[in-house]
Structures are given as C-alpha cells and as structure tokens.
Amino acid sequence: MLKDITIGQHFPGNSPVHRLDPRIKILATIAYVVFLFLATNAVGLVLSIAMVLALYVVAQIPLKMLKKSLKPMIPIIIFTVILNLFFITGDGDPLFRVWKISVYTEGIMFCIVMIVRILCLISGTSLLTYTTSPIQLTDGLERLMKPLNVVKFPVHEMAMMMTIALRFIPTLIEETDKIISAQKSRGAMLDSGSFTDRVKALVPILIPLFISAFRRADELATAMECRCYHGGANRTRLKQLKITSNDIICTAVCVVAFGVIFATRFFFTPLI
Amino acid sequence: MIKATNLLFGYSEEREKALNGVNFTAEKGEFIAVLGSNGCGKSTLAKHFNAILLPEEGTVEVEGMLTTQDDRLFDIRQKVGMVFQNPDNQIVATIVEEDVAFALENMGVEPSEIRRRIDEAMEKTGVYKFKDKAPHHLSGGQKQRVAIAGIIAMRPDYIVLDEPTAMLDPEGRRKVLKTIKSLNKEYGITVILITHYMDEAAQADRIVVMSKGKVVKEGTPKEIFSQVELVKSLSLDVPQTSEIAYELGKLGHNLSTEAISIDECAQQLYNFLKG
Incomplete structure (x- = not known):
C-alpha cells in the first residue's frame, strides 16, 4: 500500500x-x-x-x-x-x-x-x-x-544526506508496512476509533521504526567508513x-x- | 598478511572482554572461515582487521601496517574490505553503479578509471545487468552481491564477510557463496568468512573456531568437523555429512567423520552398505 x-x-x-x-x-x-x-x-x-x-x-x-x-x-x-x-x-x-x-x-x-x-x-x-x-x-x-564551501557551508554533507534520505525512503516505507502488519496481527486497532485513538495507535508503529532507523544509521555509517568515506575532501565523482x-x-x-x-x-x- | 597478536578488547568496563587475547593470522590467498556461537567475539574481531575498532591491548598488523597508525588508515581500509550481514544497510546510493563507485569516489580515483573498475567489479560479482537499477528493486542476494562489488571495486587484497548470507534465501545464499569462492579461487583475494552455516565453513581452506573471546581451535575443515563432540560442546553444529558418520559410529559402525563433502560421504556410505 x-x-x-x-x-x-x-x-x-x-x-x-x-x-x-x-x-x-x-x-x-x-x-x-x-x-x-x-x-x-x-x-x-x-x-x-x-x-x-x-x-x-x-x-x-x-x-x-x-x-x-x-x-x-x-x-x-x-x-x-x-x-x-x-x-x-x-x-x-x-x-x-x-x-x-x-x-x-x-x-x-x-x-x-x-x-x-x-x-x-x-x-x-x-x-x-x-x-x-x-x-x-x-x-x-x-x-x-x-562556492558556498568558502563560507564553510557543508555542501557535500547536505547532498550526501539528501542522497541517503532518498535511498532509504523505500526501505523505511517497506519496514513501516511490516511493522503495521505485525502490530495489526497482535490486535492493534489502527483504522478505527476516534481521532485521538488513532494518533495513539501510531506510537507502537513509530517507536520500532525509529529504533530500527537508528540501528540502520549506525550500520550504514560503519559500512561507509569501511569504504574509506571521509567527507567531501578530495572526492571525485563517477558521473561528470x-x-x-x-x-x-x-x-x-x-x-x-x-x-x-x-x-x-x-x-x-x-x-x- | 593480517596478523593479530594478543588482542584484547571490551565494549565497556563492566562487561566481559569481547576479545580476550586473540591470536590470528591470515596468509595471502587463503579462504578462512570463522565459526563461533553468538557473542563469541567474531564480529568484534572482524572489525579490528580494518581499523573500525582499535585494540585495547595487543596489535593488528595488515601487510606490515599497524591499524593504530592514523596516517595509514585509508591504505588499510582499501586493502581490507568488509561486507556486513544486512545488505540494505550498506548500500549508500540510489543507483547500483553509483553505489559500486562509492568507495572509489571517496578514494579520489579519476572518473574514467572508476568506470573501468566498477564495470570489472560488477562483472566479477554478476550484477552488471542491474547496473542502472534502484537497489530496492533487487532481491536480498542481488543486493548483497552489489555490496560485495562495492568492496572489490577498491581492489582489496582481503575481504572480510560478516555473516553475509544470514538474511538471504537459499538461492541468494548459493549465489553469494559462489561469488565469494570465485573471488578467492579465480582472483586470489583472501577471504575471511564469518558464518553460522557449517556447509559454507566446510568449503574453506582453514577454520578458526572462537569461543568467549578466544580462538579455541584451528585447522582444516576435516580436522575440525571430525571432532564432532568438541564442536558440539561449543554449541555449534557439524555438517550433516559428519553428523551421519558420527551417529552411525555411536551405533558401533566404523565410519570416518572426516568425509565432509557430499561425494565423499556418499562413497563411504556406499562402501559401508555394500559390506
């Protein structure tokens, strides 16, 4: 969905x-x-x-x-x-x-x-x-x-963050789907009740999602370090x-x- | 050569040391499997090989460079590549070929050279045909092979794989293992494979068994798996081939537990049944 x-x-x-x-x-x-x-x-x-x-x-x-x-x-x-x-x-x-x-x-x-x-x-x-x-x-x-690098604006870091965000959107969406199914299978009522009930029902979805996102971030950081990542300095690009x-x-x-x-x-x- | 000497490492003061005096060497061209139950320190050891973790005591040497030498950090990481369990959490870019190029971009390689090396890496791991795809459209096994391609594009001498097949289906597992083996046999890359699957370990040249932060046993797969009781006492399994010989042995039949390949085992059983 x-x-x-x-x-x-x-x-x-x-x-x-x-x-x-x-x-x-x-x-x-x-x-x-x-x-x-x-x-x-x-x-x-x-x-x-x-x-x-x-x-x-x-x-x-x-x-x-x-x-x-x-x-x-x-x-x-x-x-x-x-x-x-x-x-x-x-x-x-x-x-x-x-x-x-x-x-x-x-x-x-x-x-x-x-x-x-x-x-x-x-x-x-x-x-x-x-x-x-x-x-x-x-x-x-x-x-x-x-050119904003001159005033110490972290241009490369911003772009890297955007790329990683784009990369992980589908992964996290898939994971949200899984968590929703898991919570539903334990009897979570996500589609019914008053507005406040529904908002409250989001908590058991968001907490596991956040925990897993932090774990992913940690693992990704290690994997990036393993591939010699050290920020934008002296970096070349495949696509010119x-x-x-x-x-x-x-x-x-x-x-x-x-x-x-x-x-x-x-x-x-x-x-x- | 990777050489770890008297390695000591703990994640926190209170807890037991994750590594408690480990000695380990990997010669060039070897295929080594590291076995051990959960929490025995094998992943911690792996992270010492390319200076992700630094030893509290003892040393790790990669081709004569100490991992504590700051100025050699990127040389070490280029020489020792590392692949982790979850392929999703190691892929950085939104397009396969861009991800394979990531390490080379970090190393500041010329664009035309990057192109050549990533094409080569993708050919070696059999992911060339997915080069323009988005990673989330690939299966787990394909993603893991993309992650491996991203590492071997650096042209490392060593590749450390931390349970690379644990999250894959049997088909993905088979293909990833085949890729790993061809990297070792055809391209001469030293492979250090951490695994829970005994059939994968059985294909290695040498097995290192760890328990409670120490190396407790080392030897060829035949030497290790023939000692069925010892292996089981470390809460590990032996391959089914050794298991069957061992169980029949308990019933009083004389079969060798050293026959660990399926062919050897079948031949032995055939001889046994024939008379």
Whole structure:
C-alpha cells in the first residue's frame, strides 16, 4: 500500500528538457520565477504562460500531470483572490459594492496577475521535478552550491544526506508496512476509533521504526567508513556533468525568452 | 598478511572482554572461515582487521601496517574490505553503479578509471545487468552481491564477510557463496568468512573456531568437523555429512567423520552398505 508513493514525482523521458544539465535547469527555474514577477503587463504574462506550456509540450509531459500538480493550489488561489479583491482600493470610483465592501478595477487586475503568477510558478517548478531524477537534482544542487564551501557551508554533507534520505525512503516505507502488519496481527486497532485513538495507535508503529532507523544509521555509517568515506575532501565523482550542445541551445532559448518577457515592460503599460 | 597478536578488547568496563587475547593470522590467498556461537567475539574481531575498532591491548598488523597508525588508515581500509550481514544497510546510493563507485569516489580515483573498475567489479560479482537499477528493486542476494562489488571495486587484497548470507534465501545464499569462492579461487583475494552455516565453513581452506573471546581451535575443515563432540560442546553444529558418520559410529559402525563433502560421504556410505 505505502509502496506506491513516488517521491519527487519524476516522469522519465528523453526530451531535450530531460537531457538538460540539472544545474542549468535549476538556474533556469529560478530565473523563470524572477522574470515572472518582473512581468507586470498582459503581454509579458501571456508569454510566460506560453513559455511554460511550450516546455511541457517539448518535455512530453501529459497535461494531466500539470492539472494534478495545480489542483492543490486552488484553495490558495481562492484565498488570495478574496483578500485582494476586497482589500485593494483604487483611485477612481469603486466598480461595484457588496455590502460594505467596494471592489475596484485595480483589485480585479491584481487578482488576475496573482493567479497567473501562482499557476506559472507551480507549473514551472513542477516541470523541474518532473523532468529531473532526484539523484540528478541532488547532484546539480551540490555542484551549484559548491562556492558556498568558502563560507564553510557543508555542501557535500547536505547532498550526501539528501542522497541517503532518498535511498532509504523505500526501505523505511517497506519496514513501516511490516511493522503495521505485525502490530495489526497482535490486535492493534489502527483504522478505527476516534481521532485521538488513532494518533495513539501510531506510537507502537513509530517507536520500532525509529529504533530500527537508528540501528540502520549506525550500520550504514560503519559500512561507509569501511569504504574509506571521509567527507567531501578530495572526492571525485563517477558521473561528470558536461555541457553539451543541447545545453547550449536550451540556455540560448531560455535567455531569449526571458529577454523578451523582460522587454515587454518597456513597450506595454503594466496592469498593476 | 593480517596478523593479530594478543588482542584484547571490551565494549565497556563492566562487561566481559569481547576479545580476550586473540591470536590470528591470515596468509595471502587463503579462504578462512570463522565459526563461533553468538557473542563469541567474531564480529568484534572482524572489525579490528580494518581499523573500525582499535585494540585495547595487543596489535593488528595488515601487510606490515599497524591499524593504530592514523596516517595509514585509508591504505588499510582499501586493502581490507568488509561486507556486513544486512545488505540494505550498506548500500549508500540510489543507483547500483553509483553505489559500486562509492568507495572509489571517496578514494579520489579519476572518473574514467572508476568506470573501468566498477564495470570489472560488477562483472566479477554478476550484477552488471542491474547496473542502472534502484537497489530496492533487487532481491536480498542481488543486493548483497552489489555490496560485495562495492568492496572489490577498491581492489582489496582481503575481504572480510560478516555473516553475509544470514538474511538471504537459499538461492541468494548459493549465489553469494559462489561469488565469494570465485573471488578467492579465480582472483586470489583472501577471504575471511564469518558464518553460522557449517556447509559454507566446510568449503574453506582453514577454520578458526572462537569461543568467549578466544580462538579455541584451528585447522582444516576435516580436522575440525571430525571432532564432532568438541564442536558440539561449543554449541555449534557439524555438517550433516559428519553428523551421519558420527551417529552411525555411536551405533558401533566404523565410519570416518572426516568425509565432509557430499561425494565423499556418499562413497563411504556406499562402501559401508555394500559390506
């Protein structure tokens, strides 16, 4: 049952987006978010939407997946809309009044911009996790954050922790399944009773899980020591990240797209 | 050569010493099995061979290097590889080949050389075909062979295996043992195998029996297992082949308990039954 959980929601494929160097992908995603907030006019926003949709098409990610990742955002969007609609006041006369609250044109505009931004933000970052395997993502992050070593930030250790966490998620899920079955076979009532009863019933599952996780950690540490592990110093990597022609083309496309989105600021009047 | 002299080690002050004056040598190319009941100190001894534990008294020498020499620590660990019981708890990476490469990455080997060595290691242990898989999709025996590949990628001279087959099904056990034997016979790696399975121990060149933190008996499998009563008094078993000869011997028939391989035993029984 628990085994079906997928972490990171990676959607394997072989498109140019998938093959793109994870470092560039991470940077491009960050840049996309920044430019999304710089685009304040209608054309810029439409272009932002068009760009992310085009990337989904190139990456051959079914739009069903996109819908799935946007669905949880609906409550947040509704919340934002209500707040902005009623509390933003404009210069002119209110458009209409509902009870004591007046709605202005500015409020509506702001809402539209915010909705587009939130949707694009989520679609853009989901695209990163859909097209990049967790291990590539960790790898890319480690290499991108390498300069932070100068300020003694433990970059390698962070990446190692992420890798080990990813490695042990399926193992621990399997173990949780086993413990649940074991406790059920001794008569534990996990699916019935009041909310507090159910929370209490989790204790005999979590305690063995934690104890075993600590034992695993201890054994893993010994095994790592046996394999000459001594932190990130003088470490080499099997897989080197190399910049290919695909990476250069994709970077160029992104730079042009971002440039166009940014340039719209100078030609069109902002909505907000 | 690995040489332990008068080894003394205890986990805490109050408890009995886990190792109480152990002398042990492993020559290059040997296949040694270490037997002993639970808590006799065999795992503790194993962890001394590559400086995971350091002796309280006495010394452990690996190819002339003392395990207490800090500056030789990684040389020692490269020379003496170690495989543990639970394969899940020794695999670090999320992809098989990345895990096999882990030790080499730590040692700072060039990427192209890593590639060559891990391919070789995966070929030797027969896991090459799983190289792109995630470890949790493999069976226990396959995972254990991945763990062994991760060790032999370091090109160690010695490999210490601490009950590597204890958590495996018979099929996984058979394949892991076959791999271990081929590492010894074909590639000349010295194997020190800690085990509870007598049929595995019977295939070794030499057996070391431990009890209460001491080495109590040493010899070839024939020498050890023919002394059925002694072995049983240490709460260990003998292989079924020795057992049958021993039981028949108790009934007054004269059979040799030294016939420990199945072929030898069958031949002996055949001769016995024929007349």
